[in-house]
Amino acid sequence: MTRQQFRRPPTAQEAVLAELRLSIISGELRPGEQVLQDALAERFGVSRVPLREALKILEGEGQVIYRPHRGYFVAELDIDDLREVYRIRDLLESEAVRVAVPQITAEELVALTMALEDVERASASGDLVTMALANRRFHFGLIEAAQMPRLSRLVRVLWDATDVYRSLYYSDGGHREAVNDEHSAVLEAVRAGDADQAEALLRTHRERAVSALERVLPAR
Amino acid sequence: MTRQQFRRPPTAQEAVLAELRLSIISGELRPGEQVLQDALAERFGVSRVPLREALKILEGEGQVIYRPHRGYFVAELDIDDLREVYRIRDLLESEAVRVAVPQITAEELVALTMALEDVERASASGDLVTMALANRRFHFGLIEAAQMPRLSRLVRVLWDATDVYRSLYYSDGGHREAVNDEHSAVLEAVRAGDADQAEALLRTHRERAVSALERVLPAR
DNA sequence: GAGCCAGGTATTGGATACAATCTCCATCTC
DNA sequence: GAGATGGAGATTGTATCCAATACCTGGCTC
Numbered sequence: 082m083t084r085q086q087f088r089r090p091p092t093a094q095e096a097v098l099a100e101l102r103l104s105i106i107s108g109e110l111r112p113g114e115q116v117l118q119d120a121l122a123e124r125f126g127v128s129r130v131p132l133r134e135a136l137k138i139l140e141g142e143g144q145v146i147y148r149p150h151r152g153y154f155v156a157e158l159d160i161d162d163l164r165e166v167y168r169i170r171d172l173l174e175s176e177a178v179r180v181a182v183p184q185i186t187a188e189e190l191v192a193l194t195m196a197l198e199d200v201e202r203a204s205a206s207g208d209l210v211t212m213a214l215a216n217r218r219f220h221f222g223l224i225e226a227a228q229m230p231r232l233s234r235l236v237r238v239l240w241d242a243t244d245v246y247r248s249l250y251y252s253d254g255g256h257r258e259a260v261n262d263e264h265s266a267v268l269e270a271v272r273a274g275d276a277d278q279a280e281a282l283l284r285t286h287r288e289r290a291v292s293a294l295e296r297v298l299p300a301r
Numbered sequence: 302m303t304r305q306q307f308r309r310p311p312t313a314q315e316a317v318l319a320e321l322r323l324s325i326i327s328g329e330l331r332p333g334e335q336v337l338q339d340a341l342a343e344r345f346g347v348s349r350v351p352l353r354e355a356l357k358i359l360e361g362e363g364q365v366i367y368r369p370h371r372g373y374f375v376a377e378l379d380i381d382d383l384r385e386v387y388r389i390r391d392l393l394e395s396e397a398v399r400v401a402v403p404q405i406t407a408e409e410l411v412a413l414t415m416a417l418e419d420v421e422r423a424s425a426s427g428d429l430v431t432m433a434l435a436n437r438r439f440h441f442g443l444i445e446a447a448q449m450p451r452l453s454r455l456v457r458v459l460w461d462a463t464d465v466y467r468s469l470y471y472s473d474g475g476h477r478e479a480v481n482d483e484h485s486a487v488l489e490a491v492r493a494g495d496a497d498q499a500e501a502l503l504r505t506h507r508e509r510a511v512s513a514l515e516r517v518l519p520a521r
Numbered sequence: 522g523a524g525c526c527a528g529g530t531a532t533t534g535g536a537t538a539c540a541a542t543c544t545c546c547a548t549c550t551c
Numbered sequence: 552g553a554g555a556t557g558g559a560g561a562t563t564g565t566a567t568c569c570a571a572t573a574c575c576t577g578g579c580t581c
Contacts, residue, residue: 169452337532
């Protein structure tokens with residue numbers, strides 16, 4: 082059994098970046114709110130320099146908005162943004178699946194299966210954090226099988242942008258059940274080498290999530 | 302006649318960012334080369350802090366690679382990367398055109414026409430820098446008519462990633478001529494409201510560029 | 522001679538201090 | 552009273568300085 086290695090971030094900026102992501106997902110930093118650098122830096126126990134570098138990364142991902150001499154503000158996502166993100170995801174993820182399915186390896190299929198089971202277990206026990214992680218492993222396991230690193234990166238950023246809302250979707254037990262059924266069907270199609278079917282199933286999978294979220298989000 | 306307003310960058314980081322982009326496009330900073338912070342900061346007449354923030358932006362765009370405690374290195378683009386970038390552009394730009402054509406306004410059409418003429422003039426006089434700028438105005442004028450800000454942003458980053466090679470393509474007079482014909486045909490289709498035709502023409506337009514570049518680029 | 526270790530140098534990472542800018546509110550002008 | 556003006560306080564932007572890390576070179580061991 083290999084020892085679980087501590088991956089202490091090699092730099093403060095990376096540690097701060099991870100913390101910032103958590104703060105945004107958890108809603109501790111609320112949309113629209115200004116990121117007060119002095120206060121946050123003190124809370125993280127670092128100076129403002131690494132904090133600002135981490136914020137620049139988040140700016141590039143659209144998670145925060147930068148206004149010169151005014152500062153950084155947590156991005157607000159309205160329903161139109163959500164639709165746009167999902168539309169772009171549709172384009173990119175569909176391509177990934179079409180490329181991935183014909184060339185997926187046995188190892189990757191095993192990883193996918195395990196991720197799927199992890200989602201089911203976490204879903205049953207109501208552990209939403211674990212479920213979200215396993216869900217990512219499932220989806221990105223498939224996407225990364227396309228061997229298109231830039232595309233994977235873009236999709237990852239799009240997922241991050243809507244992370245806040247995804248947990249909202251999972252908090253409903255009915256949705257969790259649907260997700261599991263949909264995952265199984267997708268995996269089946271991938272195993273059968275039916276890219277078109279997998280693509281279609283994943284599209285439905287996403288559309289379910291969007292329309293559920295549209296009912297919850299403010300209309301702008 | 303309104304006076305040309307000075308847009309002096311409000312912060313050093315933005316000024317440095319613009320300079321860095323130029324240095325990369327012009328090849329002054331060569332692919333794979335390490336960005337030595339002290340030297341560059343001195344050359345730009347700023348401290349390392351704003352330089353580092355500008356580099357973080359470029360890192361997010363994939364223009365430079367960051368390795369902790371080692372520094373920033375100018376990204377290298379091989380032929381597979383180029384193909385991937387163009388494949389993603391195809392997906393995103395095709396969507397943009399499909400959305401844009403049915404809803405484009407008269408003002409936007411005028412802007413497009415003017416951009417097209419600017420490209421032709423610059424092409425004829427062999428002014429490659431002006432041509433590249435006008436070419437962007439043409440393409441992004443169309444893309445932005447889709448009113449999908451995130452998609453526009455992603456496409457812009459993809460263009461930036463391959464800027465180095467685009468000027469290579471334009472340096473050939475024959476290519477420049479083909480580009481002008483293709484632009485005219487695209488504009489015609491957009492005017493006629495034929496989104497499918499515009500999409501197809503733009504796809505060909507891109508494919509010409511890729512295959513020409515593939516013949517020039519190192520095979521890895 | 523190959524490989525390893527130690528120490529010096531170059532370079533990056535981060536803390537602090539100060540400068541520039543914005544925001545807000547009181548005051549003044551008309 | 553509406554709008555302009557000016558200044559105090561808060562916040563961001565940048566320069567400088569020091570610490571931490573990586574890289575390179577020379578010497579040592581076997």
